[in-house]
Amino acid sequence: MRYLTDRKRATGLGSAKGGTTHFWNMTVSSFALLVLVPVFIFTFGPMLGADHAAVVDYFGRPFPALVMALTIVVAMLHFSKGVQVMIEDYSGGATRKLLIILMICVSYGLAAAGLFAVVRLAL
Amino acid sequence: MADVNRGNRPLSPHLTIYRPQMTSMSSIFVRVTGNGLIVGAVLVVWWLLAAATSAEAYAVADAVITSVIGKIVMILSLWALWYHLLGGLRHLYWDTTGRGLDVAVAERLGIYMIIGSLGLTVVTVLLI
Numbered sequence: 001m002r003y004l005t006d007r008k009r010a011t012g013l014g015s016a017k018g019g020t021t022h023f024w025n026m027t028v029s030s031f032a033l034l035v036l037v038p039v040f041i042f043t044f045g046p047m048l049g050a051d052h053a054a055v056v057d058y059f060g061r062p063f064p065a066l067v068m069a070l071t072i073v074v075a076m077l078h079f080s081k082g083v084q085v086m087i088e089d090y091s092g093g094a095t096r097k098l099l100i101i102l103m104i105c106v107s108y109g110l111a112a113a114g115l116f117a118v119v120r121l122a123l
Numbered sequence: 124m125a126d127v128n129r130g131n132r133p134l135s136p137h138l139t140i141y142r143p144q145m146t147s148m149s150s151i152f153v154r155v156t157g158n159g160l161i162v163g164a165v166l167v168v169w170w171l172l173a174a175a176t177s178a179e180a181y182a183v184a185d186a187v188i189t190s191v192i193g194k195i196v197m198i199l200s201l202w203a204l205w206y207h208l209l210g211g212l213r214h215l216y217w218d219t220t221g222r223g224l225d226v227a228v229a230e231r232l233g234i235y236m237i238i239g240s241l242g243l244t245v246v247t248v249l250l251i
Binding site: 072 | 154157158160161164165167168170171172174175178181182185188189197201204208211212214215218219247250251
């Protein structure tokens with residue numbers, strides 16, 4: 001340990017791994033969600049509890065379908081980055097890596113499932 | 124080298140020793156709400172997939188989501204969504220302007236986040 005230089009000790013730790021890419025991704029997706037989320041709440045909300053035909057009809061229209069698709073995709077990208085920070089704070093080693101991989105899979109899986117559903121409803 | 128013992132210093136006591144403060148608690152709740160929202164996300168995607176599958180599948184998903192427990196989860200998710208959004212807004216304000224970081228302002232913004240998220244939740248529930 002004492003033979004390592006300061007530079008060598010810092011390499012591979014913290015933001016030395018990926019620079020500010022993670023922070024920048026969060027900033028961009030945050031700005032996007034700032035617009036998407038309120039629009040999503042007021043387009044999706046009224047459909048909860050509606051009958052099936054009305055829901056199919058509603059998401060056949062471009063605006064509700066696009067808002068839903070964009071919100072799901074951007075929110076899941078934002079979530080996968082956000083949950084990664086939490087995992088990194090509270091776990092380490094192999095557990096940390098496996099949890100991050102698992103949550104990336106969950107995020108992409110939900111995004112794909114949501115997109116598939118929107119496309120199927122819309123077309 | 125001046126700091127041979129760098130990897131072996133005592134750590135600060137951190138979370139266990141501080142009394143809760145507006146700044147720490149409002150920040151911790153941004154994390155809690157953000158990560159907790161995965162529950163709402165799963166429910167919404169399930170509801171959508173069911174709607175895309177068949178009227179029968181949709182009836183099941185919609186019944187679950189509009190049941191008493193479903194409603195509680197959705198309203199909590201709605202509050203979490205507004206709170207996390209306002210917390211994100213505070214973060215973007217800090218990050219992109221470099222302002223608002225002194226304790227008094229940060230604490231005031233925390234109070235705005237709590238009141239704002241509760242107010243927006245009530246307004247949303249009334250409107251929808």
